[in-house]
Amino acid sequence: MARAKESLTITTPPGEDAGDIGEIRDIVGFHLRLAHGAVYRHFTETFVDLGLTQKQVSVLWLVGDHPGIAQTGLAQRMRMDRATTMAIINRLEARSLLERGKSETDGRKQSLNLTDDGRAMLATAKEAIRAHEEWLKSRYTAREVQLLIELLTRLHE
Amino acid sequence: MARAKESLTITTPPGEDAGDIGEIRDIVGFHLRLAHGAVYRHFTETFVDLGLTQKQVSVLWLVGDHPGIAQTGLAQRMRMDRATTMAIINRLEARSLLERGKSETDGRKQSLNLTDDGRAMLATAKEAIRAHEEWLKSRYTAREVQLLIELLTRLHE
DNA sequence: TATTGTTATACTCTATAACTATA
DNA sequence: TATAGTTATAGAGTATAACAATA
Numbered sequence: 001m002a003r004a005k006e007s008l009t010i011t012t013p014p015g016e017d018a019g020d021i022g023e024i025r026d027i028v029g030f031h032l033r034l035a036h037g038a039v040y041r042h043f044t045e046t047f048v049d050l051g052l053t054q055k056q057v058s059v060l061w062l063v064g065d066h067p068g069i070a071q072t073g074l075a076q077r078m079r080m081d082r083a084t085t086m087a088i089i090n091r092l093e094a095r096s097l098l099e100r101g102k103s104e105t106d107g108r109k110q111s112l113n114l115t116d117d118g119r120a121m122l123a124t125a126k127e128a129i130r131a132h133e134e135w136l137k138s139r140y141t142a143r144e145v146q147l148l149i150e151l152l153t154r155l156h157e
Numbered sequence: 158m159a160r161a162k163e164s165l166t167i168t169t170p171p172g173e174d175a176g177d178i179g180e181i182r183d184i185v186g187f188h189l190r191l192a193h194g195a196v197y198r199h200f201t202e203t204f205v206d207l208g209l210t211q212k213q214v215s216v217l218w219l220v221g222d223h224p225g226i227a228q229t230g231l232a233q234r235m236r237m238d239r240a241t242t243m244a245i246i247n248r249l250e251a252r253s254l255l256e257r258g259k260s261e262t263d264g265r266k267q268s269l270n271l272t273d274d275g276r277a278m279l280a281t282a283k284e285a286i287r288a289h290e291e292w293l294k295s296r297y298t299a300r301e302v303q304l305l306i307e308l309l310t311r312l313h314e
Numbered sequence: 315t316a317t318t319g320t321t322a323t324a325c326t327c328t329a330t331a332a333c334t335a336t337a
Numbered sequence: 338t339a340t341a342g343t344t345a346t347a348g349a350g351t352a353t354a355a356c357a358a359t360a
Contacts (some may be wrong), residue, residue: 019288024218028306029196029286031161033211035312037236037351039186044351053326054190056302061181072341079194084328086343093328108336108341130178136185143204144256149188150307154296156191194328201329210349229318241351243320248349265318265359317360326351337340 010085039136048130052125055080055088060122063098063112070109079156189312196293203289209282212245217279220255220269227266236313254278 018105024030052060055078062077063069075085089112092098097118104110114122137145181187200211208226209217219234220226232242246269250254254275260266271279294302 006285021283021290024222026214026306027286027290028302028309029200029211029216029290031306031309031313032193032196033215035309036189038313039189040351041236043186054186054244057325058181058187058190065181070341079191079198080327081329083330083344106337106341110342126178129184132186133178133186134316135342136312140308144308145185147304148308149183149185151297151301151308152185152188152192154295156188197328212350227318237350238352239319240321241355244350263318263360267319317344317358319358320356322355323353324351326349328345328347328349332344332355334343335341 017037039087042135043132047125050121050125050128052121055127056092057129059088059092060114060118060125064114064122067113068101068111069105070103070106070111072109074112082148092118133153195246198288199292203285203292204282207278207282207285209278213249214279214282214286216245217254217275218247219273221276221279225258225260225268227260227268229266231269234240246298249275309311 040054047053047057058078059074062074066073071082071085071089074089075079075082078085080088088096089100093100095117096115098112098114101111101113103111140148197211204210204214215235216231219231225229228239228242228246231237231246232239235242237245244255246255250257251270252274255269255271258268260268260271297305
């Protein structure tokens with residue numbers, strides 16, 4: 001396992017005990033967090049006019065693709081718990097972008113659907129996503145994009 | 158550009174307008190967010206006993222590697238603004254894991270250093286990080302790990 | 315003027331716990 | 338008993354704005 005590659009400044013600082021596992025630059029989780037943060041910031045800039053967050057766009061998109069989906073269905077696809085899902089659905093419903101209905105097959109479940117405003121918003125959001133993704137993909141070849149998606153998928157599947 | 162690969166259920170749902178840019182599964186940002194979330198959750202489980210977050214561990218690590226670093230130095234390395242950095246430093250200082258001092262060369266800057274408790278905590282945290290990283294890397298070959306780091310680095314450099 | 319630290323403020327995400335209604 | 342939704346609560350990260358001290 002490669003380590004201490006391209007060290008920035010100090011490799012063995014004073015006061016370092018045992019348990020040294022190398023440079024922070026060798027930690028995958030560190031790069032994942034920085035990369036996520038960078039993409040999150042660019043996303044926020046792109047979407048500041050629409051007033052939508054990453055999560056909200058994902059929910060709109062999934063509800064658009066799966067009309068009548070229940071909140072638990074969303075939670076599973078987005079790896080969120082019920083309370084977090086509630087908070088996001090509440091905000092989108094308050095803005096009249098989607099609406100809750102009762103499921104016909106299971107009285108416990110909700111049936112989520114986009115409103116006309118929600119569909120229009122989703123179409124606009126997808127255009128913004130396209131620009132955002134172009135910015136993101138501009139640093140990769142098409143093959144590298146596929147590779148990155150495959151590697152990332154292994155982390156959340 | 159490949160699209161509509163391994164579609165889950167509905168590929169062309171009713172009510173879909175123009176501006177369709179493909180499946181949400183083709184969006185790099187979507188996978189990046191899910192992957193980050195999965196790693197974040199595992200990290201939280203690993204660190205629940207220590208009571209440290211990703212950001213807090215990263216800050217301890219960087220301060221340990223760069224004794225006397227200023228808050229702006231931390232902010233640059235972690236891509237945070239000053240206010241966010243303050244909030245994290247405040248929590249760590251309140252737990253006596255690091256301490257603020259005045260810089261000798263620039264009266265505006267702070268000089269951050271770990272306390273003895275902070276060094277001990279960092280050593281423990283690095284052990285936990287090692288286990289966390291092994292869990293993460295278990296799904297990759299060594300070459301894929303290097304590749305993933307390189308691809309992620311292009312997003313935040 | 316620019317930089318650094320600080321404080322105040324606000325929003326989002328995340329998670330836990332407890333409650334209600336339904337299966 | 339288990340599942341789905343709901344509500345309340347809390348902590349953490351993120352960002353903006355305004356201010357004081359220093360360069």
